[in-house]
Amino acid sequence: MPNLASPWLEKQRHLIDFTLASLGRRKTKNLGLLVAYALLVFVLASLALFTNALRTEATFVLAGSPEVILQRMVAGRHDLIPPGYLDKIGRIRGVQKKEGRLWGYYYDPVVNANYTFMARPAEEVASGTIMVGATLARARGLAAGNVISFRSYSGKLFAFKVASVLSPDSELLSADLVLVSEADFRAFFEYPAGHYTDIALSVANPLEVRNIAAKLAEALPDSRPILREEVLRTYQSVFDWREGIVLTVLSGAILAFVILAWEKASGLSAEEKREIGILKAIGWETGDVIRMKLWEGLLISLTAFLLGFVGAYIHVFHFGAPIFEPVLKGWAVLYPRFTLVPAVDGLQIATLFFFTVFPYTAAVLVPIWRAAITDPDAVMR
Amino acid sequence: MIELSNIKKAFNQGKPNEYWALNGIDLTLEAGKVTAFRGPSGSGKTTLLTLVGCLSRPTSGRVRFRGEDISGLPERFLTEIRRQSFGFIFQQFNLIKGLSALENVILPGFPTGRPRAELVASASQLFAQLKLEHRLHAKVEWLSGGEQQRVAIARALINNPQVIIADEPTANLDTALCREFMAILESFTAAGKTVLLTSHDPLVVESSAVHRVVGIRDGKLTDD
Ligand SMILES: Nc1ncnc2c1ncn2[C@@H]1O[C@H](COP(=O)(O)OP(=O)(O)O)[C@@H](O)[C@H]1O
C-alpha cells in the first residue's frame, strides 16, 4: 500500500531528531541562551502581570464603591459627619441613594496588622457577629462559627462570633475587612451617636457626577466630594508611572540581555558554518537546513518563553512580586499585605510573545539563511 | 557517462582578483571505471570535481550527466542529483563532530525520507563491509584517521550512488592505510560504481585499481 505522506513525515522526524542532537552538542551555548532569554521574559512578564493584576484589582475594588463620597473637613482634615448633616444635602437631581457610612481602622497587636472595621445594617450582620476577610481569617486561623475577641481602644474586651468568611473574589477588596453591625461598631469604637464617617452617594448617570459634585460643594462648603472616576484615573496613572519607573530602572539590564542573546543567537560559529556546508554537500536542501535551524530556534525560544512566563506567574501571584518590591513598595502602604488574584491578559501575552520569540527566531534565521544559500563547494577546500 | 565540453570556471568574476581556475576542459568519463586526476597544487583538480559533483556550476561550458545537461539546472535539482547519484569522500573527511559514526553515516539519507530503521540497517551493513562494526556508536572525534575515512566512505555510500567522488583521499593516510583504501576502490569497481579521484600520490595514480589518469595543469588538461 503506497503511502505518499510517510517519506515526508519521516523526513520531518529526521530533522527533529537531528535538531535535538544538535542542541545537545552545543550545550553551553544553548543553555546560556536559554537562561538569558528566559530571564528576560521573566522580568518583562513579571512586570506586565504585576501591573496588570494591580490595575484589574483597582478597577474591581472601585467598581463596588459609590460614585461619590462626601467627607467633612475641619481645619483641612477629614472629620466626622455630625447628626443632621445628611438631611442638609436635600434632594439633588440624579442622586439615587445617599447614606452615612461608618468605618474605621483597628490595629491588632496579635498579628501586627491593621483591619478595616465597617458597619453594616442589622439585616446583613447580626449584632454580636462579624464577617471577616479571607486574609485576616487565614492570619488569625478563623472559620465560620469561631469566636474572637478584640480589645477596643478604650481597653474593653469585645467577643464576636464569626458568621462567615468573606468570599475571596478580590482579596485586595476584603483582605483586612471586618464587617460588624452598626450597634456593635458604635459600642466598640465608642463612636458618638448620630455621627458618621462619611457619606456615600450613588449616581446612575456618569455624566452627571461632576455636576452633582459642584452642587454638593456649594450646598456644604465644609465638605469635600471624592469622585470614583478621579480616584480610578489617579490609580491608573500611578500604575503606569510605576511601571515606567521599573522599566527605566531595568532598561539597562534588559538591553544588555537583549544584546547578549542577539549576539549569541545570530553569531554563527565557523564550526556551524562548516556543518551547514557539509549537510548541503551530502545532499540536504537549503530548505532542510533552514527548517532544521528554525526548529532549533523555536525550540529554544519557546522553552525560554514558557519557563520565563511560568516563572513570572509564580513570582507575581504566589510570592507577590518580591523582586519589584523596592520600586513598587507604595502598594504596601496603600494596601497592607495582600495576594494578587491571578489575572492574565491575552493580548499582553501575545505582545510579549511576539516581541520576544519573533526577533529571536529572526536573529537565528538570518545568518543561517545566508550560510545556507551559498554554494556548498567550500567544503572541498 | 559524464561529458564535459569547453568547461571554464572563474572565481570572483568581474572583480580585480578574478581568477580562471579552469580554462576550457573537454573530457568524457566512462561509467564503471576509476579515473584519477593528477596535477600540481592549484591546477584546478578540486574545482573540476565540484563541477562534476553538482556542488557548483561552470562559468561557461556544459556538463552532461547520463546524457542530460546539468550545468544550467536550478539549485534544487542539482541537490537532488547530488543526493541520488554522487557520494563524496572529502580530503578533510568533513564528519560532524559530536555525533556518532552511525549518525554521521545516515545523515545523507534524511532528506530522502527513508525510515530510520532502514537507514540504520544499510549503515550497519556498510560498517561490516568496512570492518568498522565495533565503532558504530563511537563519537567521530574519538576515531583514528583511518577509521574516520572509513566512516566518510560509508557516508558516501549510504544513498547507493553511481558515482563516488574522492578529493585527495589518501593525503592524510600512511602507506598501509593507503593500500587499504586502494583495496576498497577495487570493491567499488566490482560493484559497478564510477569513481573520480584526485591525487598526486604515485601509490594511487600508478595503482592497478586506477583505470585512467588525467593530467591537469593551470586549468587545462595535459596530454598523457
Ligand atoms: N573560492 C575560490 N575563490 C578564489 N579562488 C579560488 C577559489 N577556489 C579555488 N580557487 C583557486 O583556483 C585554483 C584551483 O584551485 P583547486 O581546484 O583547489 O586546485 P587543486 O585542487 O588542483 O589544488 C587555485 O589557484 C585556487 O587558489
Ligand SMILES: [Mg+2]
Ligand atoms: Mg585540491
